[in-house]
Amino acid sequence: MKKLFTGIMILLTLTAIAQSAKEDYEAIAETVNYYLIGGTNNDFETLSKAFHSEANMTYLNADGYQQVNALEFFKKGMKPGPAQNRKTRIVSIDATGHAAQAKLEIEYDTFYFHDYMQLLKIDGEWKIISKTFYKQNK
Template identity: 40%
Template sequence: MQLSVALAQKSDIELVTETVQNYLDGGTYGDTAKMAKVFHPSATMKFVDVKTGEFRDVPIAKYLEGGKANAGKKSDRNTRILTIDITGTAAQAKIELDYPTTKLTDYFNLLKINGEWKVVSKIFAREDKK
């Protein structure tokens, strides 16, 4: 008797969730290689500096380079994926990173490129806790 096993393809929601979770896990556990795989090489990070009010536009490579200082160190934070919205080959994810003194809300824009979901831009808001 022969058995045949069909491998089910993961749904886009599962794949986007996996991509975002890799970012969260990479950041929490200081795994910059895992974080780098999430982003398209041309991705950018944009934000308003809460101290100066200035708009910042940072290439993702520079952001990832800065993260290497925490390589291998576990961050004291809780994370969660708040929403994921997908239309065709475009998606958006909203995540929360809760630290003891700060809360960050990240918004990711993702595109399905050659069958893989990649973050092409990240924006975030920072709230300092009192």
């Protein structure tokens, strides 16, 4: 009887962990989709839901290593207008506890952006705290 009780408790614990992981995966996907959908539609309000206010963005350009506040960068560069002609997808999501990372791909006619997002679950809400990206020509 004791073994049966222990087995049931282990099963219930594993089920709860699996359910929690599924809920986190879905919440992380929702967060990164705010970024993808907002960017596609030139909608800063939607995009900004994905980021922590102090999130940084790092990248390399002709001037070398760059680090900027992500929201300031997008607010300055995003202009209202028609939706962009691009395809987006979530390549992967990996989460442990309150930390996660997501790899995203954004495809334009002549190039791809490969985005690597670091996220934290802050006050019960997943937020992007860091974005690093690479632009790959086709």
